[in-house]
Amino acid sequence: MTAxxxxxxxxxxxxxxxxxxxxLSLAQQGHAIALVDLREKDLAQTAQEVAALGVDAMPIMADTSDYEAARRHxxxxxxxxxxxxxxVNNAAVPQPRRILEITEAEWDSGMAVNLKGYFNWSQAVAPVMLAAGGGRMINISSVSANTGPRIFSVSRFAYSTAKAGILGMTRALARELAPTIVVxxxxxxxxxxxxxxxxxxxxxxxVIRETPLAxxxxxxxxxxxxxxxxxxxxMYMTGEVIDVDGGANIN
Structure with a gap:
């Protein structure tokens, strides 16, 4: 065990x-970073960039949909x-298929990463944070969770469905893990x-014209x-969802 x-x-x-x-942003704030991904070359490069900022970098080659792997790592x-x-639950895979095109296997594989992966890592990390007396979880969803896919969207309905599930998970975890962990x-x-x-x-x-920040x-x-x-x-926020979209979806 290192210092x-x-x-x-x-x-x-x-x-x-x-x-x-x-x-990189968290590393600049002094966090040691465990980086989880399956892209070995890119992962190694990002780990080097994190280490260059003077903090410990721990690259982890892992599929976030693997439940037992999450617990081990x-x-x-x-x-x-x-x-x-x-x-920070961020790992996701695109899914461009529409409802009449997608196969059951494609649906299952997308959900395994885009929704179950968030569960896997949240459940594995929660006991560590609870034992330490606190922590922060941030889930990366998508504005498509609320709007559905736009005509130009890279991913279609299955991706939006998973991203909407992440918002429900965020609110549920915020209640279950309060007041110790903020989600x-x-x-x-x-x-x-x-x-x-x-x-x-x-x-x-x-798209640029319709975005207030242009x-x-x-x-x-x-x-x-x-x-x-x-x-x-x-931090007096938990269970909140912040859109970072240049104002494109102002309510």
Whole structure:
């Protein structure tokens, strides 16, 4: 067991994109980071970037849908650092199939990562946080949990269904784990990636015009909100859902 860092976090889906940005942002705040992903090369690169910020990086090659693997890896993290302060459930897989196209196997595999994976890691981490007297959980959902997929969305109805389930899970966990553990969710809107730009195509200008902040979001836009939820003190929010979408879905 290495010397215990002051603060620690687990980020799933941390190899690239939003997960990578979150891991780096938390590392900049002094958190040692356990990075969970299946993309070995990207995972190693992000772990190097985290370590370069002067904190301990623990890359974990794992499929978040594997229940027993989650328990093993959480035990390893707790043994290495003696504590887990933050869990960010972010790992997800796209699912572009529509209701009349998707197979049962595709539905099951998507749900296994996009919803069950969040359960796996939350259940594994909760006892560690409870024993330590506190912690923060942040679940990355999607604005499509409330709106359904838009015409330009990368993923369709099964993905939106799972993301809506995450919001229910967030509220349930917030009640069950209070007052010891704070649980909140973040819903990204249209976030700029190569896939998003390709999928938007001719809709890009329309999406930007319909977004009050007049641009696509970035991974860093999500990371700054997650970091707030993970670090702000005092924290008098739990069970809340924050849309980070440039105002595109103002109620």
């Amino acid at each position: 215990a860092p002051t603060r620690t976090a687990i980020v799933t889906g941390a190899a690239r994109g939003i997960g990578r940005a979150i891991a 959480v035990a390893d993290v707790a043994a290495r650092w003696g504590r887990i302060d933050v869990l 909140n969710a973040v819903c990204p809107g249209a976030i700029e990636t190569e896939r998003t730009r390709a999928n938007l195509g001719t809709h890009l200008d329309h 641009r696509l979001g970035t991974a860093e836009d999500i990371a700054v909100v997650v970091t707030f939820l993970a670090t702000a003190t005092p």
